Amino acid sequence: MHVVILGCGRVGASLATALQRLDHTVAVVDKDDTAFHRLGKDFTGHQITGNGFDRDVLVEAGIESAAAFAAVSNGDNSNIIAARVARETFGVEHVVARIYDPKRAEVYQRLGIPTVATVPWTTDRFLRMLLPEGVATAWREPSGAVAVLQLPLHEDWVGHRIVDLESTIGARVAFVMRFGNGVLPEPKTVIQADDALYVAALSGTVTDVTAAALRGPEETE
Incomplete structure (x- = not known):
């Protein structure tokens, strides 16, 4: 072509x-x-x-x-x-x-023009190299404004509701992998041992979201 x-x-x-x-x-x-x-x-x-x-x-x-x-x-x-x-x-x-401007990229995406937001993409690549395995983004929407990543979690979050975790870390839990099956969380959903949580977070907040999740609930209160 x-x-x-x-x-x-x-x-x-x-x-x-x-x-x-x-x-x-x-x-x-x-x-x-x-x-x-x-x-x-x-x-x-x-x-x-x-x-x-x-x-x-x-x-x-x-x-x-x-x-x-x-x-x-x-x-x-x-x-x-x-x-x-x-x-x-x-x-x-x-x-x-x-x-280059991720805010502009989001606007143009709504106009139907696919964009590559250079700064968020580059940031994501650095995070993949700098942070431990499991922290890197699994998916990023085309404008680069929102990333989905598997969230490393402090073990003390087990038994707590997902909505409590969300309010603490400032990100939305998109889905949970539980016993090999994907689960969409509800307000009453409680985190279980061996759950793999995937969260949607704004670009530029991934490090803060990850740090908050790695602290136990008591440490964030």
């Missing part, structure tokens, strides 16, 4: 060369023509100098026949404008925009 990429920084260049290795045709757009040196000598795709939200520039890049568009420039506004033009004007099926 044909893919148009806005931005020839490290991410854009890496994405372009990876797509070419997978035998897709690629066009890269960047307003700075010196950025194309990152593509290397083996890159055979199109290199277009210009603004990625300019319709004529996009047409030159082959947007009318593109199956996918990625906006990965270093500007949130440019990325989202270009992504909306690709989706709404040219009807590109697969569109994604990189967004």
